[in-house]
Amino acid sequence: MNKEITCTDLVQEKLALLKQNTHQTVNTLLNDLAIDLATKVDAKIAKGETIGLLEGIPFGIKDVYMLQGTYTTASSALLKKYKSAYTATAIQKLLDAGAIPLVKENCDSFGHGSSSENTIFGAVKNAINPELVGGGSSGGSAVNVAKDYTVFSIGGDTGGSVRQPAGYNCVYGLKPTYGRISRFGLMAYASSTDCVGPIAKSVEDIRIVLNAMSGKDNKDQTTYASAEIENKNISNSESIKTVGYFKNFIDSEAIDAQVKSDFLASIEKIKAKGIEVKALDFFKSDTLVSTYYTLAMAETASNLSRLDGTNYGNRIEAETLKETYAVTRSENFSEETKRRIVGGNQVLSQGFSDEIYLKGLALRDDISENFENDFAAVDVILSPVTPNTPPKIGDSLKDPLAMYLSDAYTVGFSLGQLPTLTVPQGTATGLQISAAKNNDELVLKFANFLKDTI
């Protein structure tokens, strides 16, 4: 159905839906800013000026990105009243392209979680079944896209935080190659795997938003220059000859029987198209999860050490300065955040660092090398996104170890810094497509192929 609608009407319609906050996805509604920008787009159209692909398109922002003048809480008590002084590079690029930010979205506090329950704004509800979790940590972003409250949302993926909620809510979610999009203005969780990632309802939308945000940025020296991905280059999958999958992911006792049989059925459909499928060896799930969490905790302990109530944050006064730091942090961090900070300081301390932290780094190198060898043998790797379907709200918080292990299929690709996309097909929580570093184009190409195949 084609419908002509002004940009202002479209934005107002979406804002009205978000205002109801039916799924607890909203931390801050950017009402005035959105209406103001929409009015400018309408004026431009009225004058007959050409508008860009993203101009007037309403989008959501995970509440860990700086957008000047808006609250950026990281869904935490500590930063409940923290106002962004500047704007993240990725978000600025979207603003420059004319996209309209509607909402700062609920998530696990500082990205610490896989269910979006670790938040002061209330657990995010799943878009398909509101009794279940929305996934995490970018849960609010995935649910907003799934419910059509935003056209696309920008999540953040450190160990699966875009791909897993995308899978739980049946939408697309991309973790690009590390460094393709600037992290400047993204609140740091684990700097060596933090990625800016778009969530949307089509491969085409992912492509457009990815192109808009990509590029070298001298404010993030891990970024690199990348060529624009053109639609014509991802519409034909002839160059994809071999697909791999990790045997141990599928043979694992932890995988749900239905997820397993659906995944294997997807593999058969791919084979039927004449593509060679290879079963690959990979690291055990517990090794992947432990390596990821060891390094991520060490990095988050360092990154969050600045949050002491001095330059910003909800300072709680105590008798001495050190007491002030300790009380501020103790009262304002969630249990999960505290668990990760303490874990990080454990592995970084003398006596533990060789045995755990440096060993973790060495394992990460082994994992990266494994990927390099794999991509000499296959074009893309296909995996389930999660071993199981989304848990009920309330269940994940009881068992942190189980929550960590539920990230088994996503964390490896983060450690490898590989481009990985969740597609809402194949299993109840989707499929992940991964390719070699810097080969984001191939990932999108295979997603288009799967759209027509499964």
Next chain:
Amino acid sequence: MSKIMTVDVLSSIKGAQPSEAVNRLFEVIKNANSTTNNAFNNNHNNCVSLNDLRADEVIESSTTEKQIIIENFPKEKNGYLVVSKVIED
């Protein structure tokens, strides 16, 4: 400094204790086999080339940015922002 610091002090979190769930992750790492002997002897770091370092220049913040930074400061005394002092011990 040879003083042993416990994790609650290191983390500035009162009463913090190592957790059972996290310790179990560490046990896995201790028992895992790695083929790489030296974690720093690898090709996977995100190094910046010396030729590609950004210019060392001072960029003036906008008035809005300065104003928000002041707003975010938790403590003000006699018109001055209170920042941390050196911890002696």
